[in-house]
Amino acid sequence: MKLTDIYMKFQSDIVVIERELEATVQARHQVLRQASTHLLKAGGKRIRPVFVLLSAKFGTYDIDVLKHIAVPLELIHMASLVHDDVIDDAELRRGKKTIKSQWDNRVAMYTGDYIFAKAVETSTFFDHPEIHQILSYAIVEMCIGEVEQIRDQYNWQQNFRIYLRRIKRKTALLIAVSCKLGALAAGADRDVQHHLFTFGYNVGMSFQITDDILDFVGTEEQLGKPAGGDLRQGNVTLPALYAMQHDEKVRAMIEQALSTDYPEQADMEPILEAIKKSGGIEYSLEISDRYLERAYDALKSLPETQAKTYLSEIAAYIGKRKF
Numbered sequence: 001m002k003l004t005d006i007y008m009k010f011q012s013d014i015v016v017i018e019r020e021l022e023a024t025v026q027a028r029h030q031v032l033r034q035a036s037t038h039l040l041k042a043g044g045k046r047i048r049p050v051f052v053l054l055s056a057k058f059g060t061y062d063i064d065v066l067k068h069i070a071v072p073l074e075l076i077h078m079a080s081l082v083h084d085d086v087i088d089d090a091e092l093r094r095g096k097k098t099i100k101s102q103w104d105n106r107v108a109m110y111t112g113d114y115i116f117a118k119a120v121e122t123s124t125f126f127d128h129p130e131i132h133q134i135l136s137y138a139i140v141e142m143c144i145g146e147v148e149q150i151r152d153q154y155n156w157q158q159n160f161r162i163y164l165r166r167i168k169r170k171t172a173l174l175i176a177v178s179c180k181l182g183a184l185a186a187g188a189d190r191d192v193q194h195h196l197f198t199f200g201y202n203v204g205m206s207f208q209i210t211d212d213i214l215d216f217v218g219t220e221e222q223l224g225k226p227a228g229g230d231l232r233q234g235n236v237t238l239p240a241l242y243a244m245q246h247d248e249k250v251r252a253m254i255e256q257a258l259s260t261d262y263p264e265q266a267d268m269e270p271i272l273e274a275i276k277k278s279g280g281i282e283y284s285l286e287i288s289d290r291y292l293e294r295a296y297d298a299l300k301s302l303p304e305t306q307a308k309t310y311l312s313e314i315a316a317y318i319g320k321r322k323f
Contacts, residue, residue, distance in 0.1 A: 003317045006310050010053050013063045017049045020071045024118050035099045035111040039078055042094045047207075048073045050314070051175060052182035055196045057307035059186025068125035069185045072135065073178050075119035080142055080170075082112035087150060088233050131181060138177045145169025153234035154263075156244060156255055163241055164205070171211075172204030195298050199311065202295035207318045209288040212237035216275055228268040234258065238287065243278035250274045292319040 007014060025036035049070035056066050084090070085098040086108045092098065100108035116139070123135055148166050152158050179200030183193045215230045216239050231240050231254070244251040253274055257266040275281070295315045302308050 003314065006313060007050065009310070010050065013053055013066075014046060014049070016063055017046065017067055017070050017074070020067050021074060024071055024075065024122055025115060027114065031103065031107060032111060032114055035103055035107055036115060038102060039082060039093075039099060039111070039115075042096045044074075044078075044094070046074060047314075047318075048077055048175060048178040051178040051200060051311075052185075054307045054311050054314075055179045055182030055188070055200075056186035057305060058183055058192045058196070058302065059188035061186055065125075066182065066185055068122055069131065069181050070178075072119040072123040073174065073181065075115050075122070076135075076139060076142070077174060079112045079115035079119065080146070082108050082115065083146065086112075087146070088229075088235075090229075126185065128184075131184060134177055134181060134184075138174050141169045141173050149235060152236065154259060155234075156236065156251060156259075158236055158241070160238075160241060163236065163238060167205060167208040167212075168201075171208040172201050175204035175207065176200035192302060195301050199295050199298035199315075202291045202298065203315050203318055206288045206291040206295065206315070209238055209284055209291070210319060213239060213281055213284050213288070216240075216272055217281060228272050231271065232258065232263055232266060232268060234263065238284040239275050239278075239280035242280035242283045243275045246280075247274075247278050250278055288319055292316070 021040055022037070025033075025040060027033040027036065052066055052070040052073060053061075053063075081093065082099055085093055086100045086105050089100075090098050091101045098108070099111055120135070123132060126132070145166050145168075148162075149170065152162060152166070176197045177200070179196035180193050183196050188196075212230065215237065216228060218227055230237050236244075240254065244254060250271075254271055257263070257268075257271060260266070292315055296312060299308055299312055
């Protein structure tokens, strides 16, 4: 079954979430309203809300309850993207102008803050301290991950552990939390929540590693931004990390091209080719597959349901997607 087929099964509920997202980001202030809506209309896979819905199938499923956790999780993700684009000085997101490009950095930062605030506000539907503790923990960890990424920009000496810890905080944790909170909001058993969290964490790690691979092998049309953009911005991801640790010539090429006052002017083509030839892409795919296997293992303890099958199929899509 394709990902689109799974989405079709939940189409009516995804429409509810989309409408709720749009209603939630409306603001009295015109610029805030326009900027928030601009980001929303840029689209997205809505992976986190879908994980909420699928995980909730292991408990009592009620979209009128679940939307109050699915929407905040997507808003947290959206807000982090707005801030990311300011930090990265990104002009495009999903092939469209970023908020910082359409307006400016100040508008983008306040828009991100506004969306974070709306996420917290929406979650107050739940009178359940654990839900709020988990959400707060996820936001704190994401912020730490972002600060770590800034700290490690253009640090060509970092190691695999630093990279893996960073993507755990920036990406994997929010996907893990989406799975856990979907189950928690639906009243699923503790063991089920635990297995779903483990599943989501490992899927999230694979998701980000795949993203990092695509940044080297994807086209600008597929990515919605130029290939090699992460490395140009000094963000060392797994394929480049492997290449630099296994070939000093590649390390020297990257340092010479990007350790300048104007890294945005660097010719990335020779660097991209060198990384592809180094075995870094194949190694990264192998690590991504290891996380996927752990995700599948986490599902084995769950009841045999259609939702379990869908989760497995989404994991397969995430690990093998082309853009």
